[in-house]
Amino acid sequence: MSRIAKYPVELPKGIEATVTDSQIVVKGPQGSLTQPLTGQVTITEADGKLTFAAANDSREAKAMSGTVRALVANMVTGVSKGxxxxxxxxxxxxxxxxxxxxxxxxxxxxxxxxxxxxxxxxxxxxxxxxxxxxxxxxxxxxxxxxxxxxxxxxxxxxxxxxxxxxxxxxxxxxxxx
Missing domain, CATH: 3.90.930.12 (Ribosomal protein L6)
Structure with missing residues (x-):
């Protein structure tokens, strides 16, 4: 698994994330951002934190877990601060x-x-x-x-x-x- 994917993304106050099978939507005071998802990463939300894990043991899934985590962290920063x-x-x-x-x-x-x-x-x-x-x-x-x-x-x-x-x-x- 990617090392960066081990760290959860915290959702600040006023930021909400909606995860479906095909996309993640992050809404905040600066607007709303959408990121399409592949089936290689599973995202779970608990206690105002998003955690990322590879859906299987393939090399691509492990790499994508870190990539998706970084993209979602940038989305959260963007809709909160810009x-x-x-x-x-x-x-x-x-x-x-x-x-x-x-x-x-x-x-x-x-x-x-x-x-x-x-x-x-x-x-x-x-x-x-x-x-x-x-x-x-x-x-x-x-x-x-x-x-x-x-x-x-x-x-x-x-x-x-x-x-x-x-x-x-x-x-x-x-x-x-």
Missing amino acids: FERKLTLVGVGYRATAQGDSVKLQLGFSHDIVHQMPAGVTVATPTQTEVVLKGADKQRVGQVAAEIRAYREPEPYKGKGVRYAGEKVIIKETKKK
């Missing part, structure tokens, strides 16, 4: 503006880029060079952040581009004659 991802824009004239459910990016191209946010992800721009993405689904917030970063990844000579907050870009030395 997830946040910050991006910084580095470069002369690089700026971002939040417009409702989209963000307008000026990244040195001849045109502006308007990135539409999916359902469940909100965007804010505290300053012109910062983008803050928030949502309950960790995977969706991270995917949107990766899509925005892909428009202009940090380049290695000057470091210009869209970075994750706290990301270190190693600057290369220029060619010498």
Whole structure:
């Protein structure tokens, strides 16, 4: 059995989980998240804790028990606190503006880029060079952040581009004659 699956997931106050054969639904103040399940993992709820076990002794079932436990733990965190991802824009004239459910990016191209946010992800721009993405689904917030970063990844000579907050870009030395 996976070692991570041995630890139960505690459900804080105000969070409720509904387990069926095909899916698990976690509801909380930040929203509701659903995860489809395979028959390889059995989930039991007792005393406000969810416990996970492999349904059989196969290698895949043991691996999936830890994977499902990690996914459900992220769902519980997401519907209770939510997830946040910050991006910084580095470069002369690089700026971002939040417009409702989209963000307008000026990244040195001849045109502006308007990135539409999916359902469940909100965007804010505290300053012109910062983008803050928030949502309950960790995977969706991270995917949107990766899509925005892909428009202009940090380049290695000057470091210009869209970075994750706290990301270190190693600057290369220029060619010498």
